[in-house]
Amino acid sequence: MKPLPPALAATPSLDRWIRLTGEGGVIASTGKVEIGQGILTALGTIVAEELDVARGRVQVVSAHTGHTPNEGVTAGSMSIETSGAALRQASAWARRLLLERAAARLALPADSLTVADGEIRGEGVNEPLTYWDLADQQFDFEIRHRTPEKDPSAYRLVGRDGQRRTDILAKATGPAFVHDSDAELHARVVRPPSLRHRLTELDVDVAAPGRLVVDGSFVAVAHPVEFEAERLARRVAGHARWRRIGSPPRGFDIDESRRETAEAFPLRNGVPSPVPRRRIATTHRAAYSRPFLMHASLAPSAAVAVWHDGALAIECSSQGIEPLRHVIARVLGIDPDAIEIRHVPGAGCYGHNGADDAALDAALIARAVPGRRVLLKWSREDEHGFEPLGPAMHVEMGASLDAQGGIAAWTHDVYGFTHVARPSPRAPGVDLLAARFLAEPFQPTLARPALGPEVGIHRNALPIYSFPDQEVTKHFMPDAPVRTSALRGLGAQGNVFAIESFMDELAHAGGTDPADFRRRHLQRDAGALTVLEAVLDLSGGLAGSRGLGIARYKNRQCCAAVVAEVSVDPETAEIRVPRLWIAADAGRIIDLDGLTNQLEGGAVQALSWCLKESVSFDAEGAVTSRDWSSYPILRFGEVPEIETVLLDHPERDPLGAGEATVGPTSGALGNAVFAATGLRIRDLPMTPDRLRQVAAR
Amino acid sequence: MVPFRLNGDAAQFDDGERDTPLLFVLRGPAVGDMTPKLGCAREECGACRVLVDGDPAYACTLPAGEVEGRHVETAAGLDTPVRRALLESNATQCGYCLPGIIVAAEALFRLNPQPSRAEIAAALDSQLCRCGSQPRVLSALLAAGGE
Ligand code: FES
Numbered sequence: 045m046k047p048l049p050p051a052l053a054a055t056p057s058l059d060r061w062i063r064l065t066g067e068g069g070v071i072a073s074t075g076k077v078e079i080g081q082g083i084l085t086a087l088g089t090i091v092a093e094e095l096d097v098a099r100g101r102v103q104v105v106s107a108h109t110g111h112t113p114n115e116g117v118t119a120g121s122m123s124i125e126t127s128g129a130a131l132r133q134a135s136a137w138a139r140r141l142l143l144e145r146a147a148a149r150l151a152l153p154a155d156s157l158t159v160a161d162g163e164i165r166g167e168g169v170n171e172p173l174t175y176w177d178l179a180d181q182q183f184d185f186e187i188r189h190r191t192p193e194k195d196p197s198a199y200r201l202v203g204r205d206g207q208r209r210t211d212i213l214a215k216a217t218g219p220a221f222v223h224d225s226d227a228e229l230h231a232r233v234v235r236p237p238s239l240r241h242r243l244t245e246l247d248v249d250v251a252a253p254g255r256l257v258v259d260g261s262f263v264a265v266a267h268p269v270e271f272e273a274e275r276l277a278r279r280v281a282g283h284a285r286w287r288r289i290g291s292p293p294r295g296f297d298i299d300e301s302r303r304e305t306a307e308a309f310p311l312r313n314g315v316p317s318p319v320p321r322r323r324i325a326t327t328h329r330a331a332y333s334r335p336f337l338m339h340a341s342l343a344p345s346a347a348v349a350v351w352h353d354g355a356l357a358i359e360c361s362s363q364g365i366e367p368l369r370h371v372i373a374r375v376l377g378i379d380p381d382a383i384e385i386r387h388v389p390g391a392g393c394y395g396h397n398g399a400d401d402a403a404l405d406a407a408l409i410a411r412a413v414p415g416r417r418v419l420l421k422w423s424r425e426d427e428h429g430f431e432p433l434g435p436a437m438h439v440e441m442g443a444s445l446d447a448q449g450g451i452a453a454w455t456h457d458v459y460g461f462t463h464v465a466r467p468s469p470r471a472p473g474v475d476l477l478a479a480r481f482l483a484e485p486f487q488p489t490l491a492r493p494a495l496g497p498e499v500g501i502h503r504n505a506l507p508i509y510s511f512p513d514q515e516v517t518k519h520f521m522p523d524a525p526v527r528t529s530a531l532r533g534l535g536a537q538g539n540v541f542a543i544e545s546f547m548d549e550l551a552h553a554g555g556t557d558p559a560d561f562r563r564r565h566l567q568r569d570a571g572a573l574t575v576l577e578a579v580l581d582l583s584g585g586l587a588g589s590r591g592l593g594i595a596r597y598k599n600r601q602c603c604a605a606v607v608a609e610v611s612v613d614p615e616t617a618e619i620r621v622p623r624l625w626i627a628a629d630a631g632r633i634i635d636l637d638g639l640t641n642q643l644e645g646g647a648v649q650a651l652s653w654c655l656k657e658s659v660s661f662d663a664e665g666a667v668t669s670r671d672w673s674s675y676p677i678l679r680f681g682e683v684p685e686i687e688t689v690l691l692d693h694p695e696r697d698p699l700g701a702g703e704a705t706v707g708p709t710s711g712a713l714g715n716a717v718f719a720a721t722g723l724r725i726r727d728l729p730m731t732p733d734r735l736r737q738v739a740a741r
Numbered sequence: 742m743v744p745f746r747l748n749g750d751a752a753q754f755d756d757g758e759r760d761t762p763l764l765f766v767l768r769g770p771a772v773g774d775m776t777p778k779l780g781c782a783r784e785e786c787g788a789c790r791v792l793v794d795g796d797p798a799y800a801c802t803l804p805a806g807e808v809e810g811r812h813v814e815t816a817a818g819l820d821t822p823v824r825r826a827l828l829e830s831n832a833t834q835c836g837y838c839l840p841g842i843i844v845a846a847e848a849l850f851r852l853n854p855q856p857s858r859a860e861i862a863a864a865l866d867s868q869l870c871r872c873g874s875q876p877r878v879l880s881a882l883l884a885a886g887g888e
């Protein structure tokens with residue numbers, strides 16, 4: 045039999061996962077968190093299915109240290125695979141134990157009993173027993189091995205359409221986000237111009253009930269009235285003097301001198317290895333790039349903290365409350381067990397944004413005002429100016445073609461900065477914004493290349509295609525000029541944009557249809573071939589101003605193919621994307637609508653990155669795109685109509701999909717622009733200026 | 742005290758808050774309607790949208806004093822076909838932009854109950870959504886108008 049899901053092996057106590065309530069309900073606990081991906085809805089459906097109860101009976105409780113299972117970080121589209129597998133198995137055990145109890149009471153064999161919505165029936169049983177009649181003992185059971193799960197062919201909820209998100213009515217009509225928490229004090233941080241600046245002078249009086257909190261160069265204010273806190277922050281900012289420490293950054297481009305000094309790690313069996321890079325002669329070459337990008341959450345980061353007798357309670361929207369607890373404890377010099385963190389939703393984060401930083405900010409302020417419940421919010425300018433950025437990337441592709449126009453050899457060299465800087469108790473440094481500004485500062489971790497399979501810079505650098513000869517190399521540059529960390533898909537977006545653009549270029553070079561060209565090289569992944577055909581069917585093919593992109597996320601998760609259709613305004617050189625088609629295979633479908641929503645959301649975000657987004661900086665290294673005018677994103681009038689088809693595989697495990705479309709969409713867009721204009725845009729974003737530059741070449 | 746109406750009910754706030762942006766007054770302890778959201782505080786994202794006497798306004802910059810004696814509506818009070826259509830079709834992801842979108846769409850539908858896709862998109866162009874929920878918001882509203 046398969047081993048237990050790892051999360052369940054780590055937390056084997058059944059009561060930690062599933063409990064029955066006195067009122068005929070079921071409480072399922074997960075260490076994963078809702079970040080707009082609908083995970084709590086999907087997990088609740090899995091539990092209801094496996095337990096044979098109505099969906100409405102199941103309430104899912106999310107990450108709370110000491111209460112819910114510790115499931116690390118919610119990232120990498122892994123929640124449905126990991127937490128879903130654990131909850132499914134835990135529910136199967138709960139059902140089995142309840143049936144065994146019922147069997148003993150009814151003096152019938154357990155396997156002769158049936159369950160519908162928690163009502164247990166058997167031969168000659170007139171009054172059915174319910175789960176809740178049997179729940180007095182709860183479970184008090186340690187899961188040591190697997191019990192059989194329901195056969196997917198018997199599913200009545202999982203994979204069915206028409207499921208409603210359980211959390212959105214509250215979000216539309218009341219307090220639902222950490223930003224909406226009640227508070228005794230509202231707090232704001234007064235930021236320096238950049239990460240490189242420190243406080244030299246602050247001569248200001250703050251009268252009660254306002255509060256000023258200063259620790260080194262960490263400056264914050266608090267006030268019982270929220271708008272007064274805003275005004276106070278502005279006044280204090282006007283009195284603060286800062287100076288730059290160290291030298292200014294050496295620029296923000298991945299230029300030749302940077303590339304020459306990068307550390308090279310050719311991939312061997314998918315893993316970056318410290319071996320010499322094989323030189324392969326290529327006849328076709330092209331280089332692609334993307335700039336620094338923002339997560340740019342619609343809500344500035346926020347957190348609640350209260351400090352009581354040396355213990356700290358935090359509410360925040362971090363994706364990883366357990367690691368965060370340890371890192372904050374280190375900064376404050378207290379026992380991690382003195383910190384309790386409860387996840388409360390924020391706006392969508394798309395990776396590692398300011399949510400963790402805000403938790404430390406709130407904690408530092410709360411420590412200065414013991415006993416008071418502090419709600420800290422960042423401003424929009426600070427969110428844009430200080431969140432960890434999605435790193436810039438530079439990808440050099442090479443290939444040679446055989447006599448039939450197929451690819452004989454392939455090289456892929458991806459250059460970039462770290463994508464992995466979440467706060468971690470295992471990291472030597474402290475990767476939280478405020479830590480470096482304290483009077484006794486903690487420095488961030490020196491970036492090291494991530495050397496696992498499919499992580500960071502080289503995520504999806506390996507092509508989905510098979511070639512007779514290939515060399516794929518990760519080039520790591522430790523000297524990021526800004527703070528960078530995980531943004532939706534990590535390296536997958538830049539790598540797949542390069543691969544899919546280059547495939548298109550090679551197809552045209554050999555005079556082959558771009559779809560045929562891909563078919564020819566997709567022999568290794570039959571599933572991907574099916575997805576490719578599905579998107580071509582759905583869209584009616586690639587005629588006209590259309591482009592194609594395809595990838596399998598991390599080369600083992602959800603496979604997505606995208607066809608984009610564009611129109612380019614001859615006057616303004618503006619690219620419009622009126623229509624987009626998506627086909628995807630995410631294994632067994634748990635929540636059809638939720639999956640579609642994730643795939644489409646990822647596609648829209650990728651279009652926004654590719655068409656509009658680029659972080660700008662000044663010479664000191666400060667971010668200058670600090671609002672929505674200087675960092676525009678795609679608007680309602682600019683989004684395509686999207687049609688999506690999902691290939692269901694009930695026999696396989698479900699796969700996360702939140703990141704699956706960012707790469708394929710980026711590739712499809714560039715290829716569509718080529719189809720429409722004959723211009724190959726290799727550097728993102730594809731703004732009108734860029735189009736004109738390329739046209740002028 | 743400054744009187745106004747909020748979602749049909751009498752409400753009021755302190756005279757000293759006339760110059761405070763309406764958003765902070767609505768979300769403050771005296772009124773306590775948390776549906777309008779703080780997103781940018783500079784009329785760039787639409788998260789704070791409310792209706793003032795039926796017209797969409799940015800609560801993040803509108804001085805609260807200007808709603809004296811007027812009717813303010815927020816997503817919490819708009820139990821309308823527009824809000825139901827959006828909720829029934831899961832037309833959101835994280836939901837932070839949703840209250841503002843409900844308000845802006847409601848303003849459109851009161852004037853134009855059967856808008857085209859282009860008309861809906863134009864009316865919502867002031868509303869940012871970072872999660873990419875726009876295509877399904879548009880589909881849900883288009884369907885709501887067609888019924
Ligand atoms: S908060 Fe008012 S427009 Fe952004």
Ligand code: FES
Pocket residue numbers: 080342391392833834835836837838839869870871872873874
């Ligand atoms: S759903 Fe998250 S910002 Fe719109």
